[in-house]
Amino acid sequence: MNLRMQYARPRNLEQATALMDALGTGTMVIAGGQELMPHLNYGRISPSVFLDVSGLSELQGVEETAEGVSIGALTVHRQIQTDPIISKSLPLLAYAAKQIGGGRQVHNQGTIGGNIVAMHPLYDIIPSLLALGAQVQIAGPEAIEIIPLSKLLTEASYQLGAKELLTRIIVPPMDSAQSWAYKKLKITTGSYSSANAVAIVDSAEDLNVRLVVGAVTELPIDLTESLAAEMKNSPNSELDVQIETACNAAVTDPISDQRGHGEYRKAMAGVVAKRAVNAAIEKLEAK
Numbered sequence: 513m514n515l516r517m518q519y520a521r522p523r524n525l526e527q528a529t530a531l532m533d534a535l536g537t538g539t540m541v542i543a544g545g546q547e548l549m550p551h552l553n554y555g556r557i558s559p560s561v562f563l564d565v566s567g568l569s570e571l572q573g574v575e576e577t578a579e580g581v582s583i584g585a586l587t588v589h590r591q592i593q594t595d596p597i598i599s600k601s602l603p604l605l606a607y608a609a610k611q612i613g614g615g616r617q618v619h620n621q622g623t624i625g626g627n628i629v630a631m632h633p634l635y636d637i638i639p640s641l642l643a644l645g646a647q648v649q650i651a652g653p654e655a656i657e658i659i660p661l662s663k664l665l666t667e668a669s670y671q672l673g674a675k676e677l678l679t680r681i682i683v684p685p686m687d688s689a690q691s692w693a694y695k696k697l698k699i700t701t702g703s704y705s706s707a708n709a710v711a712i713v714d715s716a717e718d719l720n721v722r723l724v725v726g727a728v729t730e731l732p733i734d735l736t737e738s739l740a741a742e743m744k745n746s747p748n749s750e751l752d753v754q755i756e757t758a759c760n761a762a763v764t765d766p767i768s769d770q771r772g773h774g775e776y777r778k779a780m781a782g783v784v785a786k787r788a789v790n791a792a793i794e795k796l797e798a799k
């Protein structure tokens with residue numbers, strides 16, 4: 513443990529990015545601390561400086577903008593669950609946040625920004641954001657940029673939490689004609705996913721499905737294009753078979769842990785994906 517650990521609490525974004533730049537290696541951003549404090553308590557991390565961003569107004573609030581719903585990175589899960597703008601425009605995200613375990617402390621302290629930056633394969637928020645086509649705003653010492661969330665997940669060059677800050681998440685509002693479902697397969701109430709899937713369906717006639725499967729591989733898998741290709745190439749197959757085929761082909765390196773062995777997870781990817789798509793279609797037909 514680093515006994516000389518320091519604490520800094522910048523007053524604004526400019527001060528925060530300048531501090532991150534000046535302090536260098538060993539600096540660790542802390543927001544709600546729901547991810548970091550357990551690691552600190554177990555002695556797994558030992559930062560030289562904790563940079564507490566919880567006072568930055570630039571990372572707060574939920575607002576409707578021309579680009580979409582802009583969600584401050586400091587927005588806690590409880591607010592995602594209950595905020596009127598999110599409930600109206602992004603009901604899928606509100607529902608996914610309600611599936612987070614950990615109880616009131618995690619819901620009232622854990623932030624959407626911390627959840628994204630942690631990039632934990634079993635967490636609940638990223639699959640929905642990917643399906644919704646979210647973008648993220650990142651602030652570094654030199655510039656502020658907006659990139660697709662999918663790019664953040666796959667490019668290793670970003671140093672969020674050490675050199676850069678996730679400031680806002682920008683999500684296109686859902687169309688009220690769309691139907692959606694999030695299915696989380698878990699061992700017990702409140703536990704992490706063994707597999708999860710998000711489906712968004714635009715229209716029942718010309719079936720257009722957005723499908724993301726999470727908690728099966730290190731990163732969520734966007735199956736939207738491969739499912740569309742499968743539906744085009746095997747038009748006579750049942751939808752369930754098409755989903756199963758797309759999942760089987762995409763899950764090549766499943767994770768194994770106490771919530772499920774890789775083979776089980778690979779099999780469950782198809783199961784949970786079918787449940788999500790069928791639930792979304794049923795909701796659409798009931799409209």
Ligand SMILES: Cc1cc2nc3c(=O)[nH]c(=O)nc-3n(C[C@H](O)[C@H](O)[C@H](O)COP(=O)(O)OP(=O)(O)OC[C@H]3O[C@@H](n4cnc5c(N)ncnc54)[C@H](O)[C@@H]3O)c2cc1C
Binds near residue numbers: 548634672677703
């Ligand atoms: C008991 C328990 C159960 C949980 N169950 C679930 C669950 O079922 N589903 C689920 O999805 N999650 C679950 N979580 C995880 C929880 O949702 C996340 O830990 C939480 O959202 C992290 O947010 P935070 O603000 O506390 O992050 P912190 O702990 O403050 O930080 C997490 C990481 O993100 C970085 N960071 C934070 N904010 C920023 C920022 N704005 N810019 C750059 N870097 C940043 C930090 O440097 C750190 O690396 C659980 C957590 C606990 C403790």
